[in-house]
Amino acid sequence: MVGIAAIPNSGKPKALIYSPGGRDAWVATSLIDEAGLASIATADLSIFASSLSDDIAFGVLTEEAVRSRDLRPIAAWVSAQPSWSDLPFIVLTTRGGGPERNPAAARLSEVLGNVTFLERPFHATSFISIVRTALKGRLRQYEARAQLEALSDAERRLQTALAAGHLGAWELELSSRALAVSVTCKAIFGRGPNDEVTYDDLLASIHPDDRDLVQARLRETIDTGRDYSIDHRTIWPDGSEHWTEVHAQLHADRYGSARKLVGVCSDTTARKLAEEKLKRLNENLEERVRERTRDVEAAHRTLLEEVAQRERAEEQLRQSQKMEAIGQLTGGVAHDFNNLLMVVLGNLELLGKHVAGDAKATRLVDGALQGARRGAALTQRLLAFARQQDLQVRPVDLAELVSGMSDLLRRSVGSSVSIETILPATLPPALVDANQLELALLNLAVNARDAMPEGGRLSISLREEEVVGNVGDLSEGAYLVLAVADSGTGMDAETLKKAVDPFFSTKEVGKGTGLGLSMIHGLAVQLNGALLLTSELGVGTTAELWLPATKRRPERPAEAEFSVPQAASRLKILLVDDDALIAMSSVDMLEDLGHEVFEANSGSEALELIRSGQHFDLVITDYSMPGMTGAQLAEAARDIDPALPIVLATGYADLPAGTDIDLPRLAKPYNQAQLAKEIRKAVASKADPPPRFDSRGSGPRRLKADDASDEIGDGAYVV
Structure with missing residues (x-):
């Protein structure tokens, strides 16, 4: 038997033995080795106590060695075990483990907790059976630990998503009315992070005029199982009035009885104030329209046009508010997801180098890389829609860009679709990101192809337009208009209104992400231009990209680099x-x-x-x-x-x-x-001497007009 001063944490389960007298330690070690488990024998009880850890599968003690010893260090470790752990102990005794024959066994049971007594003399198979039972129980505990850690990781990811969306989480136990709320949820109801908040507190904070509706909607959810969704006013402790949007789902037990509501909430006060402001604006506009109408009717009963303009302005304002809100949420989530994808792509790329000789491993790594790149492409579309993608803006000859894509466009639309181009040679350049514009044009061409399943005609044209004053989203100035027109099925007015909404698609499930047009719209706005759509059922659709013109001449692109660039020396x-x-x-x-x-x-x-x-x-x-x-x-x-x-x-x-x-x-x-x-x-x-700059806003700033991406899309051509 060898005494040791410290036990290394190897990460593999092992048996810990304390039997200072006789052959017990040698016998136990031999039998444990025969069972296929490593073991450590200690010559001192204090070393035994200090060696207890999560890596210990079970402990083996002889009763006479600990009968009158100080067991407080062992008891302290046992009581401090994490929730998943219940370390098994095997005690070798000559008087059994029952209180009639061995009263001291009760003390050991109280100290050790999970203990099995084995009376000597014993058969080797009995000891090995107990050892395997103890090891099996310990391995189940390790599985429980892994599951708890996985749940903890999932909880952290959920909290990150909720924080990104500024959403408060809450959970209501229906039987006890016990309420659990997140810090964000407390803030939405005007409470501090350390304030105690009960269900009665939140119910009392609901505006008196909205309280009956809230309770009626809650009863409807409990009775029918439908999702809970409502907007209501909330009175904060300081007396201020706010708007809260609440969504929840009903959770039932295995017998189908309603058990709890789990949901999220958000502060919609800013949106409601904007809607109220819009309502007042509408009222003022309506009054002005009535006055003007009376004057016009008195004269020639004509200028309905003003009413139509007002309606268009209202629709544009509502659409702008909706898209802005969705864009902020989408951009935040896409940015965080980009960080996660960077970790995945970087590690997979390095892993691919280490398994280069393993065909199966290389195939698996390549498959994972393709999936991660598709995820990166999707986040780029989300960032494009949210107007948060990084653009390399430079003067570009659009006629040359379209001509250079002719082969790719023809392969993409197929032989059943004829392509005609109208590309004047005297047009000025446009200020755009060439890579992103190529992706947008390809998306428009593929959309046109899908709208012409029996074949048809695709027209791509360029023209120059001058905008006087501010017209819609366009500021005054010169623009290049890239128009893509098809002779396909077209869209009705209702579908056309939703065409640039994110995730809206008329294609079959799995045939499209619903982000193509929203990405193009976001790109156009980020380039200080606009996307204009016109369509008619049975006639076709025309998409026009209005892009700012410039007098600057296009730069000649540098030669592409296809190998991994290496630095000249170790840095x-x-x-x-x-x-x-x-x-x-x-x-x-x-x-x-x-x-x-x-x-x-x-x-x-x-x-x-x-x-x-x-x-x-x-x-x-x-x-x-x-x-x-x-x-x-x-x-x-x-x-x-x-x-x-x-x-x-x-x-x-x-x-x-x-x-x-x-x-x-x-x-x-x-x-x-x-x-x-x-x-x-x-x-x-x-x-080159580095420029001085001031992170607070002063100092020179140069437009970044170089460093174009080495490759287009990186999988982003999946529409």
Whole structure:
């Protein structure tokens, strides 16, 4: 028997034995080894107590060795076990475990809890049977731990989604009326994070005029099982009036009886105030219309046009408010999902290098990469709809762009559709992102093809238009109009109104995401242009992209690079990101490129490393971090080392208002090739003196008109 001072945490379950006298320890160790389990024998009870851990499968003790010893350390560990753990103990005794023959057994049972007494002498098979039973029970406990950890991870993801949507979560137990609410839910009802909130409190806070409706709707949900959905007014403790939107579902027990309501709520006060303002505007407009109508009727009973304009303005305002609200939510969720996809794509890309010789593993990694890239493409569509995608705007010859896509367009629409183009050669360039515009044009062509299942004609034309004054979403100025017209089935007026709504689609389930036109609409607005749709059933549809014209000449594109760019030498890089998963993935990609990487999880931690005198060839920092943003970190770092190259990684297209910064941008999610390219560019430009900037809004700012993406879409051509 060997005494040990400490037990390493190997992560594998093992047996822990304390039997200082006789052959018991040797016998137990031999039998446990025969059962296929590692064991550790300790010569001292204090070492036995200190060696207890989650990795111990069960403990083996001899009764006479602990009969009169201090068992408080063991009892303390047993009582402090986590909820999933109930460590089994096997006690070897000469008097059994019953209180009649062995009164001391009761004390051991009380201290150890989960204990099995084995009377000596015993047969080897009896001991091994007890050992296997104890191990089986311990393994079930490990499974319970894994399930609890999985539930905890799922809860964290849910809370992240709720926070992104500014939604409060709540749960009402119907039998006891016990109410559980999140901090966000408390805030929506005007309560502080530490305030106790009961169901009666929330019911009392509902506006008296709305309380009966709320209770009636609640009874209807309990009686019928229908989803609970309502808008009502809420009176906060300070006396202010607010609007709250509540949605919930009924949960029943296994016998079908209603058990609880689980739902979310949001503050819709701003929306209601806007609607009220619109209502007052409507009332004022209606009064003006009535006065004008009386005057016109007295003269020639004519200018219905004013009424029609008012109705269009109201419809545009309602549509704008709806799209803005959906866009804010969609953009926030897409940005967070981009971060998660970056971790997945980065790790899969590195994993693919390690399994290059394994055909099956390579196929599985490629399949996962394709799925993740489709997810990235979907988030790009969401960001396009939300007007938050990162655009590389430059002067582009649209006629040349359309001509260059002719082969791709013909392959995409098929031989049953004829394509005609009207592309004047004297048109000025347009200020656009060429890659995103190509994707938009391809989406329009594929939509047109789907609208012509029996074949037809697709017309793509360009023309120049001049807008005088502000017309709808268009400001005064010159525009290039890219028109795509088909001879397909067309849309009725009701369908046309919803055509650019996100996730609206007339295609079969699984045939489209419903984001194509909404993405194109978002792109057009982000480019300071507009998407105009006209359609008629049985005649066809015309989509017009109005894009700002410019007098600047198009730049000649640089040659595409298809290999993974490599830096000229091994660099010492400081990576700053508060997200541990993203940081880990980026560090792995950088080290795989051959660089020496130092990691910091906050701006302040990064500044400490820079101030310590360590030399860094490059800093790559996330923008959105608590305490200190990436822009603030860059400003402070440049005060210390003005020549230090800095790259800003962000999932946002436009940084928040007031952030005036001229730094290379690395759009999330990025792959290893894009990361290497930005490193090479940043290091290559180190010889140029860096511009001064002020994160609060002062200082020079240059329009970023280079660094076009190396590839178009990255799977985004799936419509």
